[in-house]
Amino acid sequence: MRAAVVTFPGSNREGDAARAIRQATGREPVHVWHADTALPVGVDLVVLPGGFSYGDYLRCGAIAGRAPIMDAVRAHAARGGYVLGVCNGFQILCESGLLPGVLMRNRDLRFVCRMQHLRVERADTAYTTRYAKGQAIEVCIAHGEGNYEAHEQTIARLEGEGLVAFRYCDAAGLVGGAANPNGSTNDIAGIYSDNLRVLGMMPHPENLIDPLVGGTDGRGLFESLAAA
Amino acid sequence: MKARVVVTLKSGVLDPQGKAIEGALASLGVPGVASVRQGKVFDIEMAAGDKAAAEAALKQACEKLLANTVVENYRVEIAG
Numbered sequence: 310m311r312a313a314v315v316t317f318p319g320s321n322r323e324g325d326a327a328r329a330i331r332q333a334t335g336r337e338p339v340h341v342w343h344a345d346t347a348l349p350v351g352v353d354l355v356v357l358p359g360g361f362s363y364g365d366y367l368r369c370g371a372i373a374g375r376a377p378i379m380d381a382v383r384a385h386a387a388r389g390g391y392v393l394g395v396c397n398g399f400q401i402l403c404e405s406g407l408l409p410g411v412l413m414r415n416r417d418l419r420f421v422c423r424m425q426h427l428r429v430e431r432a433d434t435a436y437t438t439r440y441a442k443g444q445a446i447e448v449c450i451a452h453g454e455g456n457y458e459a460h461e462q463t464i465a466r467l468e469g470e471g472l473v474a475f476r477y478c479d480a481a482g483l484v485g486g487a488a489n490p491n492g493s494t495n496d497i498a499g500i501y502s503d504n505l506r507v508l509g510m511m512p513h514p515e516n517l518i519d520p521l522v523g524g525t526d527g528r529g530l531f532e533s534l535a536a537a
Numbered sequence: 538m539k540a541r542v543v544v545t546l547k548s549g550v551l552d553p554q555g556k557a558i559e560g561a562l563a564s565l566g567v568p569g570v571a572s573v574r575q576g577k578v579f580d581i582e583m584a585a586g587d588k589a590a591a592e593a594a595l596k597q598a599c600e601k602l603l604a605n606t607v608v609e610n611y612r613v614e615i616a617g
Contacts, residue, residue: 368605375602404605411607418553458550458608492551 310535312338312354315382317373322359322395322515329515330356333531343376354391354534355382357398359451359513369412369454370397374404383407391435391534392507396452399499399509408500408509409467410459412452416492420453424523425490425512427475427498428482434505435537436474439529445482446526448512455491455511457500464494474499474508538583538591539616544604545576579603588615 312330316323323340330338338356339349348355362373373379379401386392386407394402402408415421426447429440440446459467467473475498479488485496491511499510514527546552552574559573581598583591595613604611 367602371602371605409607411605413551413608414553416551416553418557456551460607 310334313341313352314338314356315341317343317362319362320360325515326356326358329518329531333535346377348381357394357401359396370400370404373401379405394509402509409463412454413456413458421490422451425450426478428478430473438533448517450512457493457497472501540581541614542579543612550608
């Protein structure tokens, strides 16, 4: 697995993403700048990390979604390449048209920074083979705009075609209610593209890879990718 | 040529900021406010003199960047 991490002005989790990739694959990812127009040859996975690209100006991810590198990322996705967008990276994927829908302001207007359980909706994708279907994993969230919204038909299609990757749940795996931190439709925390190769998610698996900082439930995602 | 683009949330889309402003206006005792929806205004100076061309360019600007048409509507106004 050869990975590239894209840094935009205002990204701040690119180092964490690189660390998780290094731990799972044993290889240093290539660092790519937003103004680059091509990805290095032979890249399998592109990671759009968390942060506040372009200061969240206009809308979260709006300007990054149209940055020069994104044409190359779209072409990579069209070739069937893997693209993982975390937090701001998910917002960028939605704004760039690689995933449907939009991340709106959290329902209660607060920036939410806390540990969060997620239910793994399916364990047969390149991102989740190291998890079990229905497993509740504990990672963390840190966002002000994570409330996933889309057209009714889009939500129906995501649900009908099994494209919901993770849902907010409690420690016992019960979805919704107080476990939903932001009002997201159907408690959606992450979604896949039609070919299951593009994953956007608000929570941060890359920050839960070391027992020293609270847990290792995020490792499975990167280990799944490394084995893909 | 002066132009203004107004971007508003589509009806039915939850607007927590508008709701918070609505609540603040009520707590300030401003009478008669039934509801508030927050939007964005872009004042844009266009170089071209042709109104139709400017309107087409601004529509493109809205579709490509200024509005997220999943949840937002836009309106282009050109002075004169």
